[in-house]
Amino acid sequence: MTPATRRRTPEELLLQVQAEEAQDKRGRLKIFLGYASGVGKSFRMLDEGRRRAERGQDVVVGAIQLPPTPDVEPLLNKLEAIPLRQVDGVGVMDVPAILARMPRVCLVDGLAWNNPAGSMNASRWQDVRQLLDAGIAVIASINIQYIAELQGAVEKITGKHVTQTVPQSFLFGTDEIVVVDAPPEMCFGHSGQGVAGDPARIAHQLSELREIALLFAADVVDHQLETYLKQNGVAASFGTQERVMVCLTPRTSATAMIESGKRNADRFHGELIAAHVRQGQLDELARTALERNLEMARQAGAHIEILEGDDPIEAILEFARERGITQIFVGHGVDSKWWHRWTGGPVGRLIRGAQGIDVRVFPQ
């Protein structure tokens, strides 16, 4: 098998150049992600700071949750801290003082904290962005319940509404993300994760939060991987994330395909995409049938893609390769000609062309 390397497009080269340029000036951001208080995010963050300081890097603590827990206290004692500034009784990270001190690395806890009205930045994660822009590397920690886009899912579990949040895009932009994982039992006895009730219920809730954290981190890693592969002109996908592509036509009996596609995507925590290849003009009846199928897919949460191409099989395969599809769902054509028994017809051609992708053929 030859490596699937190809010449990079100008856009990809530009992407790489921009990424490298930005990388040169900006400080690197590393985030420790946890699913509850007590998993040890702050500890991991401070411990990394301690190790870097011991290796000779200039490290300061920019903001830390107070009062410190007993396990982080010895670490804190070993590190230089820039004190929080008190504004209206609220501890605010002292960005001007940090910029004046200009360390190589700054440690920041509590990314979602809102700054008091009138501050330069509304929220602490924006303070961090300012430090990064100034060329300071930041190591931070965050609990998933403060990620804006995960709020709905987290609230459903904890029943607790959090008002201070960090946008997901900020975390997708990190250079490095680390999951701080621990079994749910470890988090008992810590307040603040917003779960209450009997131990079995708490354990269940914590384990649900844990999944959200792991899957979120996996998505960030997947995003980084894709960017890396694109920058290096690798056209293939590793298939680490399941992506199901349901191919729809006006004639498809779409219900079973969409249902199954959704179940697969849900269970694998993957993506569901419904695609149709446009070919010539459809009559009224066909257009209605297609619209119904696409609507059903939309209802199931699928991304809808309308593809163009004289050869539908080639259009499907090209899109599938481009998007890193792992499973293609197609209907068994009802109008197969007699010679298709030998050649396999369009479905046979799809199967032969789908290198590295599973093809599932559905009865029609």
Place this chain on the structure above:
Amino acid sequence: MTPPAPGKLKIYLGYAAGVGKTYQMLTDAQDLHRQGHDIVIGYFEPHGRADTIAKTEGLETIPRRNVEYRGAVFEEMNTDAILARHPEICVVDEFPHTNVPGSARTKRWEDVTVLLEAGIGVLTTMNIQHLESLNDQVWQISGVRVRETIPDWVVKQADQVVMVDVTPGALVNRLLRGVVYSQEKSKKALENFFQESTLGALRELAMRQTAHESESHHVESDIAESDRNAARVGGMAHVGGMAHESESVVSLTGRVERILILVTADPSSAMVIRRAKRVADYLHADCMAVAIQRPTGGNKVGAVEREALERHLNFARNLHIDARLLDAEAAGDDPAKALVEFARVNGVTQLFLARPRGTGLRGMLQASIEQRIVWLSRDMQVTIVADRTRVA
């Protein structure tokens, strides 16, 4: 006498050597020891890492057993000595290890099973690339065909799977500083397994797998519940044409999902078996495998083929798949038809096959058994499993 309650299994899951699995495991062991638990080290692989070795201090170690093989002496975990000592918890490094021939059991995970059955709790370590169902994908990502694998059902038995995570960048740094391997070995590792993209992909797999293991713990009971409800109401759960809930394992017709794998003598069978089992596990579907013995009149080719079929069926059985050989007579002169018939009789909803091998016109005209199966099984879903080949 009633057997003791089985011990609990905790797995520290990583994505490469040097992420800190053993270190984390020993840190926890020290905590447990301090809390007064009776914990011993059954097997520990120091790899010459000073930080990790320091973590064993103060913990009792059960001496290893010497096994002689072909004139050399190998050290293995002494399972009998651990059983005799019978601690509350035992630390066992390198879960996927294969024992030297002549040991009581082939695999370390089998030794661990013995400990668990004796009521001893076990802490152990493994990397994601050793999970059987990911073997082809790992090969695709890394170019390494991992030989020491652990069946997914063994991992599923764990009470806890904890992910030990570091960033690939930090790992490569550790490697460069010589923390993980010797200089010579580090250089080689960096060229192969430790490429950043490879590490990133393996890491993502480990995260998704840990999430899946965590989920299956509490979802399994929910699913069993929803199955019972679905069985009670039959097809009613799907009124309106769309499934109301993704959690149900019942297909549109109200039938339980059942996957059937076609096993052939071709080596690609292993790939199909792994993939189908993985899909079945995720969908909470039943999984069966069948091989069809062609009538060959007992010649040499027939014997070789039969041996390969048996080997592949055994591979499936080791993954806890109900696997059977359909003999020539039952198959008649049309194996495709025999398979589809078998599937219908057994209420199969999905067939899993390998991708036809033939290329070009010849391949097309061969009208392979796979093609015929797709043609015949018009009332089932047929999945043609991809050849997962090296990406980059």
